[in-house]
Amino acid sequence: MTHTTGKTPGKSTGKGMHRRKFLGGMAGAGIAAVTAGGTAIALLTNATQNKAHAAGTTLTIPDLLEGTTTDGTTTFTLEAKAGTSEVLSGVTSTTAGYNQSFLGPTMKWTSGDTVLLNITNSLTEDTTVHFHGAHVPPSMDGGPQNSFAAGKTWSPTFTVKDEAKTLWYHPHALGTTAEQATHGLAGMIIVEDDSDASAALPSTYGTDDIPIILQCLATDSAGDIKYNLTGYLSNGLSFPLLCNGTNVDDTTLSFTATKKRTRFRLLNASPSDIITIQRSDGATLTQIATDQGYLTEATEVASIRLVAGARAEFVMELSDAVTLEAVVTTGWVRGGSGTYEFLTVTPDTSDTPETLPTLNTITRYDTSDFTARTITLGQSGTTMTINGSAGTSMSSMAMISTTLGAEEVWTVKNSTQLEHSFHLHDVPFQLISINGEDPTGVQLGWYDTFEVVGGGSIEIAMKFTDFSDDTYMYMLHCHLLQHEDEGMMASLMVTDS
Known part of the structure; x- marks a missing residue:
């Protein structure tokens, strides 16, 4: 077995056909590292x-x-x-x-x-x-x-x-x-506002504003859906890819665009696998948003990589039909693998959309005076931990305490060789560094969920605004759901002082 590296999967070489996912695609390093309309x-x-x-x-x-x-x-x-x-x-x-x-x-x-x-x-x-x-x-x-x-x-x-x-x-x-x-x-959930960017972007649900919920699941031949280590290690599994609830393993769905500019909202609702979206013709996608809202401007990207729990938005302006591919990469001990042509978008329109305006103003944080913390993602056998504690109960999980108005920069360090999808409740964060490198392009947007590869780290900055409580807590955790259930979750208490 090989470790998941977190590198973007390669481009499919076979147009017009699906690749079957390999049964039993693996990640990790043996049982000790196993979970790790x-x-x-x-x-x-x-x-x-x-x-x-x-x-x-x-x-x-x-x-x-x-x-x-x-x-x-x-x-x-x-x-x-x-x-x-x-x-x-x-x-x-x-x-x-x-x-x-x-x-x-x-x-x-x-x-x-x-x-x-x-x-x-x-x-x-x-x-x-x-x-x-x-x-x-x-x-x-x-x-x-x-x-x-x-x-x-x-x-x-x-x-x-x-x-x-x-x-x-x-x-x-x-x-x-x-x-x-x-x-x-x-x-x-779609949040709307009265900004100039929202007014300029497609917003008619089901017509030019289209939700795309992608899931890579695990099931046996009888249709029993697996969700834990025992299930994922059983024999004879398939890892179907679903788009809005429809299996697309051997089917390319169709959508007729009645507006030239169409907006797509992507959600990776898989329990653990990574999904990368790209065009089968190799052309770019115009990304307009990350997890937490609009980018500063529409940005051309070769693909959009989503770890479990992540979202993104893009628009396409089409004169001819375009097929979208999903490249699935195993994120856990075992899972999906392969490239799927899951949706063909065919234009039937003659309108001419206006040029997109500046979408957002994102002021980058100066973190020189921010409070620094280290959050360590770890494991002990098949138990997952944050800062050495397994969050399988409210009393056993580590607790991070902060105050209303606090400005913090966290180094989220992956001490395992497993893939993790770090999610923070409550406030959006900016990426300060990714594995020691400065963020670029769409990485300069706002996030709440981001990949931390085996042995890697990210630095994130956030400000705690609006809400405090001395009883109820937020969570921070890995959004590989099996890792969360196995203990990789901590609580976040935001108090007045």
Whole structure:
């Protein structure tokens, strides 16, 4: 077996065909290192989605969840429940979803608005719902302290303080995050604002503003979805790639663009694998946003590399059809591997979009007076740790304490030879260095999730604003969900003083 290096995968050489993922793709160094729609777009009902899956042609657009606004508060209703779906083509799997059998609807929040979420747990075990990337009070963050039992409803409410960006929501209870998320409990959140950039960018959901949720899962031939070390090391596994819930291992989905400029929102909702998006013709993508919002300007990139939990946005202006590829790289002990032509976008339009304006102003932090910390990602056998502590319970995990208004720079050091996807709740961060090198290009944007390769390190800078609490904590952890469940998670307490 070889270590995951974190290098960008090579370009596919075979156009017009899929590469099968290698069964049993490996990373790590032995067991000790083992873990280490209805438009056609119409928004589709579950029954119609199943038909679309069988046909394997049209991209399914997740439903847009309608909120109800009363007295200045917009209320959204979600139900976490079990269901069935075809994760492996032609095979029925037991799955879970929000308001449906697999995945969940997209929510739209508007910056400055107050939202209330009534979330009912119809599972058979505790769950939480974490608003990944959202700047919300710790008591509303959906971390392990917010878990609620089967049959109960949790109703967080807060003012949306985020600017325009792509977020997502998923479970975050202790020890069950990987199991619940891999079975389908995940959905996208779109935050809108009134900035000039937002006004100039495509924003009609399902028409020229398109969600792309990619998942590389693990399943046996009977459709049983695997989520832990025992499952991933079992025999006869496949690692299907899903796009918005549709298996694209042998199918290229289609989308007809009725606007010349089309915006795509990417989310890697895989439990552990890395996904790189590129064009099959070798041309560039125009990236406009990272995890935490707009770049300063639209930037041409050869590809977009997303570790587990990461997001990005890009636009395309097309005169001819373009096929998008997903290059999947194993991020954990075993997982997906290969290149997939997952979506062909065909233009049917004659409009002429205006030139994009400057998107954002990002002032780089001067960290000379910032408080410095070191966060060490480690392991002991198959137990994962942060700063030497395994976060498998609230009492056993390391706790980072800071204060409201603090300005800090963290060196996140990977003392293992495993791949890690570092995620910080609450506040966005800027990259100061990556493996000793200065960030460039899109790396100068805002993030909440970033790759830390085996033996590598990143320096990140952040300011703690708006929220403090002496009871509820945020989390910092590896977003390889198996690593999180195995202890690579610490708590972050932000107090007034």
